[in-house]
Amino acid sequence: EVEIPEDHPRYQSLLTRHRIEEGVEKGITSKQGLIAEGRGEAFDYLLGEETTPSADEAERVAAAHLLLADHPVLSVNGNVAALVPGELVELAEVVDADLEVNLFNRTEERLQKIAEHLREHGAEDVKGLKADARIPGLSHERAKVDADGIYDADVVLVPLEDGDRAEALAEMGKTEIVIDLNPLSRSPQTAAVPIIDNIIRAIPNITEHARDLQDEPRAELERIVAEFDAEETLEAAERQIREGVAEREREQERKRES
């Protein structure tokens, strides 16, 4: 067990990395998951490692969608299970959603381990093990889902999803909420609600918004959903990255001059 000092300036990033390492050791996270983590960290660094006002708004809209849904499903892969297992179980409870394990590199062993890991964190029913339905337009292994899970869902939350599958799910007519730190990635670009934020911050914040909104009338939730502009959210994240970099450059310039 590595001790990370809480006053370290990059505490959260080190903690995240450590959880992914542990996930790999436990057989929950794949080696490709380590690479995905590295890509995510780079974008989080550029975004300032905090939830931007625009991401916070998208998280509120996601909460409204999940509360309005007839059958919401939260999709779980190896990185997601390693980073936010308990937080996901809590969100599923608050919005009454199913949890379904869905892997890019699908192996029976890893599926079982992730389901077990979620149960250890309080999940009662974990879907994704039956794999008795297919997403149209994807190769066999990538297409597998549960008939009474993602296949049947009207709203799906897919954090860190691969672009092809995100597109195929959207084509099935599902309302897709994607969490991804890279605003240029295809997955958030195909989403009805792109959330450009670290999943570690995003999931608890969606839960908090859901608690806030759960007693609102449907008409109010529908208004929140209708007013959302996905394009504007992606642009805001890109702007944040460009302006953050420009600001740091100006700072270094000032240091050199003084």
Ligand code: ATP
């Ligand atoms: P592309 O979409 O650009 O074709 P890809 O989706 O195949 O690439 P991956 O590395 O498989 O690339 O995707 C992982 C994605 O998950 C990256 O976009 C990365 O920013 C994102 N990501 C990684 N860790 C996190 C995290 N903790 N929170 C949110 N997003 C994350």
Ligand code: MG
């Ligand atoms: Mg992607």
